[in-house]
Amino acid sequence: MTEQVEGEGALLEVRGLTVSAGARSILRAVSLRLEARSSWAVVGPSGVGKSTLLRCFNRLVDLTPALRVEGEIRFRGVSVRGADVDVDALRARMGFLFQQPVVFPRSIRENVWFGARRVRGLGRGALEALVERVLVAAGLWEEVKDRLAEPAARLSVGQQQRLCLARALAMEPEVLLLDEPTSALDAHSRALVEDSLQRLRGVCPLVLVTHDLEQARRLTDGMACFERRGDAGELVRFERW
Amino acid sequence: MRRRVDLAFTLVTACGACVACAVLGGIVAALLVRGLPAVSWRFLTEQIRLVGADGGIFYNLVGTLILLATALMVSAPVAMGLALVEGVYLAGAARWRRRVHLAIYLLNGVPSLLFGLFGFVVFVKYLDWGKSWLTGGLLLGMMMVPTVTVALTERIRGLPRAYVEAAAGLGLSRSQIIWSVILPQSLTGWLTGTLLGLARAAGETAPIMFTATIFAGATIPSGVKESPVLSLPYHIFVLSQDSFDPAVGARVWGTAVVLLGVVGGLSLLALPFRLRQHEEARHD
Ligand SMILES: Nc1ncnc2c1ncn2[C@@H]1O[C@H](COP(=O)(O)OP(=O)(O)OP(=O)(O)O)[C@@H](O)[C@H]1O
Ligand SMILES: [Mg+2]
Numbered sequence: 001m002t003e004q005v006e007g008e009g010a011l012l013e014v015r016g017l018t019v020s021a022g023a024r025s026i027l028r029a030v031s032l033r034l035e036a037r038s039s040w041a042v043v044g045p046s047g048v049g050k051s052t053l054l055r056c057f058n059r060l061v062d063l064t065p066a067l068r069v070e071g072e073i074r075f076r077g078v079s080v081r082g083a084d085v086d087v088d089a090l091r092a093r094m095g096f097l098f099q100q101p102v103v104f105p106r107s108i109r110e111n112v113w114f115g116a117r118r119v120r121g122l123g124r125g126a127l128e129a130l131v132e133r134v135l136v137a138a139g140l141w142e143e144v145k146d147r148l149a150e151p152a153a154r155l156s157v158g159q160q161q162r163l164c165l166a167r168a169l170a171m172e173p174e175v176l177l178l179d180e181p182t183s184a185l186d187a188h189s190r191a192l193v194e195d196s197l198q199r200l201r202g203v204c205p206l207v208l209v210t211h212d213l214e215q216a217r218r219l220t221d222g223m224a225c226f227e228r229r230g231d232a233g234e235l236v237r238f239e240r241w
Numbered sequence: 242m243r244r245r246v247d248l249a250f251t252l253v254t255a256c257g258a259c260v261a262c263a264v265l266g267g268i269v270a271a272l273l274v275r276g277l278p279a280v281s282w283r284f285l286t287e288q289i290r291l292v293g294a295d296g297g298i299f300y301n302l303v304g305t306l307i308l309l310a311t312a313l314m315v316s317a318p319v320a321m322g323l324a325l326v327e328g329v330y331l332a333g334a335a336r337w338r339r340r341v342h343l344a345i346y347l348l349n350g351v352p353s354l355l356f357g358l359f360g361f362v363v364f365v366k367y368l369d370w371g372k373s374w375l376t377g378g379l380l381l382g383m384m385m386v387p388t389v390t391v392a393l394t395e396r397i398r399g400l401p402r403a404y405v406e407a408a409a410g411l412g413l414s415r416s417q418i419i420w421s422v423i424l425p426q427s428l429t430g431w432l433t434g435t436l437l438g439l440a441r442a443a444g445e446t447a448p449i450m451f452t453a454t455i456f457a458g459a460t461i462p463s464g465v466k467e468s469p470v471l472s473l474p475y476h477i478f479v480l481s482q483d484s485f486d487p488a489v490g491a492r493v494w495g496t497a498v499v500l501l502g503v504v505g506g507l508s509l510l511a512l513p514f515r516l517r518q519h520e521e522a523r524h525d
Contacts, residue, residue, distance in 0.1 A: 060409060060410060063402075063409060088412050090412075091410055096411075100403070102403045102404060104404065104407075105426065114408075114411065115408075115412060118417050119413060164407075168411070171412065
């Protein structure tokens with residue numbers, strides 16, 4: 001009982017998380033607690049396991065059978081690693097943005113409602129309204145409002161990343177997991193994505209992997225620093241600013 | 242020295258290519274010279290008369306198309322199922338995947354005559370269907386399965402992981418990912434494999450001669466039992482064996498040209514999809 005009360009204040013709580021590939025550890029004994037109603041940055045050198053940590057949160061690691069995960073992760077007080085967890089439903093509650101935007105070979109509009117239509121089962125009318133709302137929130141509406149039927153692949157990389165953000169927002173996620181979302185983008189798109197995230201963080205907490213400390217300070221309330229010890233990444237510092 | 246070896250290698254390769262092209266060109270030219278004069282609108286739209294000495298091959302063409310359409314419908318679900326099992330469901334189980342792979346290659350190696358005997362024993366005799374277009378379609382469809390499966394599996398394997406991860410990240414279930422990401426994006430692979438498989442099936446005689454096709458007297462089948470069709474390859478097979486009548490001879494060559502047209506048409510249809518596939522592979 002006490003554990004549940006303790007867990008209620010936390011967005012994500014990690015205890016003793018170790019991820020390994022064969023004999024090699026990637027993350028070792030990570031324990032951390034990200035409070036709800038705040039946004040957090042995850043920083044550290046390349047290859048330290050930041051993406052892997054994010055993929056553990058929504059269990060995308062399951063798609064890489066070579067990786068073995070041990071330890072406990074709770075999302076809003078409920079374990080995400082139990083055998084009885086509905087993984088698809090869990091992933092639907094967490095928006096995920098990859099470093100490189102991934103758009104499906106379909107129209108812009110169909111990309112935006114790709115998940116919402118299939119997972120949330122919304123009807124046509126609701127979807128049309130949703131498309132405009134989330135594209136505005138992602139800072140892309142003005143640029144695409146007259147060409148929603150065009151193939152999404154025609155957009156620039158920066159526009160594609162904002163499209164991916166809109167697609168994630170269309171799921172009305174409870175948290176956004178962002179894996180270096182701006183590192184592949186031009187300055188203009190980076191600024192627009194940052195503006196969107198700045199507006200969103202009041203509504204939906206962010207967990208942002210980034211190499212850019214300035215960006216971390218602008219967009220989040222604190223950070224978890226990882227460093228390499230031996231072959232594995234470990235949490236070395238946790239601070240709130 | 243290096244350059245000489247290089248040159249010799251190039252020469253041998255070029256000779257090989259020339260021989261292959263010459264054989265193909267020779268066959269096509271011989272067929273066209275002897276067969277084209279016999280091909281006419283009447284030839285294509287009339288039914289067979291005087292045991293092949295007069296009339297046309299309308300119902301032979303229709304029969305072959307019925308067999309091919311059935312084979313297409315039989316092979317599609319089986320090949321898609323196999324490719325999904327092999328490329329998606331067994332993605333983590335290398336041993337089982339190899340077994341499925343082996344089974345597909347073994348199936349591909351089974352001589353077409355054995356398919357015919359199998360169909361004769363099971364459908365014609367045991368199920369007592371007699372000769373039926375459905376048996377022929379089923380057998381040709383099964384023979385196509387390896388070609389279609391391999392083309393589809395290659396496409397599924399080549400699909401960037403990022404698509405699957407992005408869809409999974411949105412909360413799509415595995416079957417939703419299959420329907421909205423994997424299958425639509427490997428459709429060109431399925432189409433290529435199917436068209437190539439159909440092109441081969443169109444000319445097969447052994448699997449259908451005891452099970453599905455007769456020489457004369459069938460039109461469009463209305464049921465399953467005792468419902469054979471005429472077909473192009475069997476027509477050629479029968480007439481070329483016992484005919485000294487020059488009128489028949491010309492019609493055999495004409496039939497061969499029509500069959501070549503069906504096969505060539507199917508292969509040509511597959512070409513744009515294969516080219517596009519290569520192009521996409523280069524862009525990824
Ligand atoms: N499937 C796998 N099998 C083996 N090792 C893997 C696998 N996936 C990732 N790794 C290893 O895990 C380590 C951490 O990878 P990860 O992508 O999480 O790092 P990262 O901190 O996100 O780095 P970057 O800042 O470059 O994105 C890397 O050393 C990588 O080689
Ligand atoms: Mg990374």
